[in-house]
Amino acid sequence: MRHGNGPSTAQQMGVSAALLLIDLMIIAWLWLRYGMTGWADSYDSDNPPGAPRVALQGMWVLAIGAVVTGGGLLALRWRIPGIVQLVVLGAGAALLASSAAGK
Secondary structure, eight states: OOTTSSOOHHHHHHHHHHHHHHHHHHHHHHHHHHHHHHHHHTTOTTSOOSHHHHHHHHHHHHHHHIIIIIHHHHHTTOHHHHHHHHHHHHHHHHHHHHHHHHO
């Protein structure tokens, strides 16, 4: 492997930090959306609950985002941000999937 051909570790760490912040904001928004739907479901007992459906939609958004962004960054040889994307978005998808299964 030649030196100076790819992104430096500092660049990768900076991109990872920025993407981590964006990822956490997206996960928080999807979690809030799931929580508000669950709260609304508690006032509408006549219809089937919508919170599990919302959680599954959020899970798919995060899972596809993990594959596309994490895989794309790994293909571009940005290993640290790619792994961060896969881990953080994958963990968020697992969190929403477990929430959907719990209701």
